[in-house]
Amino acid sequence: MSDLSLFKQFAPQKKEQLSIGTNAVIYTRVSSVDQEDNTSLASQKRYCENYAEKKELNVIGYFGGTHESAKTDDRKEFNKMLTFVKRTKNVSYVIVYSYERFSRSGMNGAQIADELLKKYGVVTLAVTQELDPTTPAGSFQQKILFLFGQMDNELRRDKVVTGMKEMLRKGYWVWSLPRGYSDLNKGRASERQIVVNEEGNKLRKAFEWKAYKQMSNIEISRRLKKMGVDFPDKRLNELFRNPFYCGLITNKMMPGEVVEGHHEAMVTKELFLMANQVRKERRIHSYTFKSDNEELPLKVFTKCDKCKESLTGYLVKKKGLYYYKCSTKGCKVNRSAKAMHEMFKQAVNLFKIAPEEMEIVKIQIEEQFYNFFENNIQEKKNMKSNLTELNKKIEKIEERFALGEINKEIHKKFTTKFEQERAEIEGEMNKSSINFSNLKKTLNFALKICSNPLLLWESSNYDGKKVFQNLLFPEGIYYNRDLDQSRTTRINSFFSLIASISRGLEGSKKGISVKKTKIPSFVGPPGLEPGTP
Numbered sequence: 001m002s003d004l005s006l007f008k009q010f011a012p013q014k015k016e017q018l019s020i021g022t023n024a025v026i027y028t029r030v031s032s033v034d035q036e037d038n039t040s041l042a043s044q045k046r047y048c049e050n051y052a053e054k055k056e057l058n059v060i061g062y063f064g065g066t067h068e069s070a071k072t073d074d075r076k077e078f079n080k081m082l083t084f085v086k087r088t089k090n091v092s093y094v095i096v097y098s099y100e101r102f103s104r105s106g107m108n109g110a111q112i113a114d115e116l117l118k119k120y121g122v123v124t125l126a127v128t129q130e131l132d133p134t135t136p137a138g139s140f141q142q143k144i145l146f147l148f149g150q151m152d153n154e155l156r157r158d159k160v161v162t163g164m165k166e167m168l169r170k171g172y173w174v175w176s177l178p179r180g181y182s183d184l185n186k187g188r189a190s191e192r193q194i195v196v197n198e199e200g201n202k203l204r205k206a207f208e209w210k211a212y213k214q215m216s217n218i219e220i221s222r223r224l225k226k227m228g229v230d231f232p233d234k235r236l237n238e239l240f241r242n243p244f245y246c247g248l249i250t251n252k253m254m255p256g257e258v259v260e261g262h263h264e265a266m267v268t269k270e271l272f273l274m275a276n277q278v279r280k281e282r283r284i285h286s287y288t289f290k291s292d293n294e295e296l297p298l299k300v301f302t303k304c305d306k307c308k309e310s311l312t313g314y315l316v317k318k319k320g321l322y323y324y325k326c327s328t329k330g331c332k333v334n335r336s337a338k339a340m341h342e343m344f345k346q347a348v349n350l351f352k353i354a355p356e357e358m359e360i361v362k363i364q365i366e367e368q369f370y371n372f373f374e375n376n377i378q379e380k381k382n383m384k385s386n387l388t389e390l391n392k393k394i395e396k397i398e399e400r401f402a403l404g405e406i407n408k409e410i411h412k413k414f415t416t417k418f419e420q421e422r423a424e425i426e427g428e429m430n431k432s433s434i435n436f437s438n439l440k441k442t443l444n445f446a447l448k449i450c451s452n453p454l455l456l457w458e459s460s461n462y463d464g465k466k467v468f469q470n471l472l473f474p475e476g477i478y479y480n481r482d483l484d485q486s487r488t489t490r491i492n493s494f495f496s497l498i499a500s501i502s503r504g505l506e507g508s509k510k511g512i513s514v515k516k517t518k519i520p521s522f523v524g525p526p527g528l529e530p531g532t533p
Helices: 005-010 041-054 076-088 107-120 136-169 198-212 217-226 233-240 269-282 337-349 355-372 374-402 408-431 436-451 453-459 462-472 493-509
Strands: 023-030 058-067 093-096 123-126 181-183 194-196 302-304 311-316 321-326 334-336 477-480 485-487
Touching (some): 023 041, 058 076, 076 107, 107 123, 107 136, 136 436, 198 217, 198 269, 217 233, 302 311, 321 337, 334 337, 337 477, 337 485, 355 436, 453 462
Parallel strands (some): 023 058, 093 123, 302 477
Antiparallel strands (some): 311 321, 321 334, 477 485
16 A cells, blocks of 8 residues: 555644743732832833833733742742733743742742743743743753752851851840840840840749649649730740740750840749759650651652662651661661761762862863854854845835835735745744853853752752752662662763763873763753762
């Protein structure tokens, strides 16, 4: 049978291309009321409107326009915007001043933008960071920009936390006051005048009843209520075990430390200890520790090298130590969380680049990017040349029509044809457009991570750690109990490229011949990269 047309129904069909319209919404925000003076909401809105006008987009909605912290994506105006975009179904773009205005929650924000694009066909665009998220290179750049928004948050937080620790160690309380206290001189921590107020004088009685009369919390709560102080009995233990009330400062920012505070003591240290001793003797149940995911960030991410199942975690209450283990019956793979974390830190630290190597690594990667995209650049030059020729033809047609050499019908026929060809070429140019300035920014951000890769992991919360782990090792890691080693089947090609060039430089210093690494696979089909961190 020579006619194969009947078999076309069995051939894979071409995927439908993403249909992009012209409707857009604008989202603006600042982190705090104070910031509004420096980063004007009005300025953000103006820049976004100018951008929309330049791109010939139709703005059908405005969201934000207020102060919302972007550390998390649980924001009222932000979620209102997402709901509108998803339900309306005729919005094609979300325009923001910069990607950090959209989100500073790292890959969480990137996942939201990715879902908007893939599920709803909505492209997230930043006025000051112009790129095309619909292309592989643009999508990667966008994710890196989101990641570094989070990193910038963590660095700022680290600076603030350091300052808080310093003030706490000097005996100054930096947060809101416990019940029973007032601040007579609100301002900087070192200038506060924290004294016991009228309610505090009544709460002092609670310590005395507990220490001298051994009253139950229910009875103490009842007596306090008669005095006009509503303090639930279930919250009284928090009162009794807070050293702030006897003039001391303790905090989880400085574990194991106790500092004399500059505030007025509500009770003496002796009374405080007496009240707590009574509470200890009358307590029936011992303390229990609540399982906390913050202590087990490698759970699920790490797999057993023997049976390939994900590791779970548990707590040995007597020792107060966390462990990872394989739940497969008979596998018996078990390792302390401390040892596993140390092993993972060593793996992450392999991506660290010495300051003196930063510039040469950057130059080599930029050179490889240029070589890789050389064909793309040449194609763009050819399209520009064709576009120039088409514009000349259109001008010539207009000129001949104006001189009466051709009639209206011929003018319309050829003008329509040439303009259609021009639109097609411009569309192809936009699709294949590579913004090298954005690539350089992305590279600078990635190199910033590699200057101290442990910083991002150690300073992140549980979710942040999981995001970073999956970014670096997309398929997780495998732990071999017999060898007490970990390995991975794949490393993020972008960071692998940076690390291998850095190792190559070290090899060159030792006289070892080093072959240049190829362009990373994020712009092409992913490959398998076995390795042992």
